[in-house]
Amino acid sequence: MSLTLVTAADAAFAPTLAQYLASVKAKGLDRDARIAVYDLGLDPGDRTRLAARFPFAEFLPFSLVPYPAHVAPSAGTYAWKPLVIADAAERFGGRIFWFDSATLFHGTLAEPLAELARCGVYTLSGQSNLEQRCAADVRARLAVEPAFLDRRIRVSGVVGFDLEQPTARDILIDWAELALDPAVFTRADRASHNTDQAILSILLFRAEAAGRLVLNDGDIDISSPRPVRWMSSRNKLDPARPRWTDPLARLWYRLYKAGDRANLRWQDFYRRRILGMHRWPKENFRTYVMRAGDAAPTPVPCPALSYYADPFLWRRDGRLWLFVEEFRYPEQLGRLVAMELGEDLRPGPLTPVLPLREHASYPFLFEADGALYMLPETCSLQSLDLYVCDRFPDRWRRVRRIFEQADAVDSALFRHDGAWWILTCGKPLGQDGARTLALYRSEDLLTGAFEPHPVNAEGIFADGDYGFGRGAGSILRDETGLLRVMQKNLTYYGQGAEVRRITRLDAGSYREEPAERDHPLVRLAELASPHHIALHDDVVAFDVRARVGFVSGLPWIGRRLNALDPAAKRFLSGAPGLDGQIAAAVSAACRRLRPVDGRPPSSDRPCDG
Structure with missing residues (x-):
């Protein structure tokens, strides 16, 4: 030929x-x-x-x-x-x-x-x-x-x-x-x-x-x-240059490109390997799952040089699955993975669910019209994207780029009062300072424009540091109304969570306030100091930050000098009697709470395969 x-x-x-x-x-x-x-x-x-x-x-x-x-x-x-x-x-x-x-x-x-x-x-x-x-x-x-x-x-x-x-x-x-x-x-x-x-x-x-x-x-x-x-x-x-300079130009191109390749390899090694491992002694999360009626939370072990965070749960064909961010220190990158949980809540093999080159976290899951969707955090892409599940649990397809050139994190998407709502935390792209609460409304999930809500101009949580106010898990409903879990970080990221009751949500107004102290989800947040809480059916998943600062990575003395929240320290050290209190809170929460639309969780329809 x-x-x-x-x-x-x-x-x-x-x-x-x-x-x-x-x-x-x-x-x-x-x-x-x-x-x-x-x-x-x-x-x-x-x-x-x-x-x-x-x-x-x-x-x-x-x-x-x-x-x-x-x-x-x-x-x-x-x-x-x-x-x-x-x-x-x-x-x-x-x-x-x-x-x-x-x-x-x-x-x-x-x-x-x-x-x-x-x-x-x-x-x-x-x-x-x-x-x-x-x-x-x-x-x-x-x-x-x-x-x-x-x-x-x-x-x-x-x-x-x-x-x-x-x-x-x-x-x-x-x-x-x-x-x-x-x-x-x-x-x-x-x-x-x-x-x-x-x-x-x-x-x-x-x-x-x-x-x-x-x-x-x-x-x-x-x-x-x-x-x-x-x-x-x-x-x-x-x-315009004399032709006798052509060999010099070619030599310059070769030297420049060789230097550029070497620099890019070094930058990749430094950014991922060195800076990633630099985080290992001072940043770590531990993830737990617990059924209503269990005596104690079950830890979810993670691979070496990694941690799990942002857990969400889903049940499919009677089988329980855990979706999490797996953060890999040697790569300084988070990826989304799923694992089936056995009857003892021990995890099976990891399954990557969203292979992106960039960092991804917070795999928020919801159903709509018989399909399963995911709204992950991908602010490294400067976008907010909606994915649909084509094959559970590993094959996902982006069906919509909701926002371009956006810095939005830990977002939730749910239906309420006949409309679709995105509740997120964002700021103008490239701008320093804290992210603030942002709300958007649309009439149609896949084609409608998500219009900004008037509350966005109020700058709620603008004075909060360490990610204060970011989403921290499921949007839920109890006998009184809607609840959301948000991060309550006073001295470091991942310090704790606060349960907020949404008291008003319509096209013109949004209001939320701390939920009542005797609410079981509030009680769980106080007992374990979690970074994130998710509930599905009769199972709760949460994660807790386990290391803060370099000294916390040291054996023995690190546990004593760790700057962790006192509640997190008590939970991680296995304080006597704490498991029983957490068990009571989880059982009560599972009895009272349901997904935001009030339906019992269904998982037999969303995906083919």
Whole structure:
């Protein structure tokens, strides 16, 4: 099958094109492939010299006359690129590889050709995600699936198509057709919008989601600690500089990229390994579960160099599951996992439930219209996303990005008085200071806009430190009304919880106050000083912070000098008689409390599989 390497250049890229062709020649790529160069406006003199110097290259015209104005290179949309590749595909067929003219080859094409044969399309990943590189209006026009927003973009500076494979042909045809739409191929902005690669990425992600394509691994050498090594990108030469400086420019690019890779690897090691392990002696949570009628809470053991936090419970087909954040010290990263709890409440194997590159926590679960949803904390993505369960417990799909460019933590989503409500704690993105209580209302869970509530302007908890006021578990209902659990942190994060009674919740007003002292959930919070409490059916889960400050990591003396809340110290040390008091509080709470909508918890309908 034929192989064609395609690139294009205008007058400003003539020296860069010469460097590309010299690299092709140096690695002998011209012996096994057709080398096609599309002329986007080369100076006639430059073209003549290049053709004489590199006789293996076939220079091809590309007329802009038949195309809309936005296709021109000067428009900055890069709409010409898929059209050039489509033209080459029609001319030559077989296998087509596009390389930007600023590419340099450091090896053969054995690796990308093998991947192309396996996958049908060859691309490399960038480090930014689709949301960061595709403008919101373009995403809306193409109805981009929310599940794609945090996927790393596939760059278009290196892309291969095996035109004998139908999926590859279809993707290229669709890419070229979309390039003719000026509302899709809008002007690129390096900081926030790269049209050609954004649209290509959407098409690739859709093909993969439909089972028509498997995307290959590999990173482009832009801000990547471990990129592919057979090529490098963005080696542009300044046409205004003397040509004798070209070797110095190439040397500079190689040294810079080697230094950049080394720095990125060090930064990753420092940020994850060193800073993560730095947290080990001073930060730890322990998670417990307890049924009504049990004599004592059952601890949930966690893997070495990890802890569990933010527990939520769910029952499915009569089996009880615990969803938690697993924080891994060596990675300084939280991930969401689930585990089945046996009759003795001992956990089974871990099952990852939301594999994100970024930190995730607080897996808030709820049912709606026969489906199970999760609203996790993903503020590291600067968003609040809603996921639906496609297969319990491990397969979840993002169905909606509720808020973009948002710093919202420990959120709850529930239905009350005919509307959907989000109760969260947030602040303007990038702003210092405490987060404040925030409430939003919508008529429709999946499509309605969540409008801000007037209470947001009151700045409730603005004077609280250490995450005071953040959500700390389930939204519940008893015989009097709604209850929420929030964090009550006076001297450190995770110090304790407070149960708040929601006394008014409507479109114009929101009020809450501490629940009555004799309430069993309040009693549990006072006895154990938990960071988080969740209830489902007749089971309660909670976590307690077990270490504060470096001295707390020391054996024996650390337990004595630990700055923990006195109630947490008593609970963790197993104070006599405390288990019985906690057992009484848990049993009473399970009798009185139900989910926010008042239904007995159901778990037999939400997911397939």
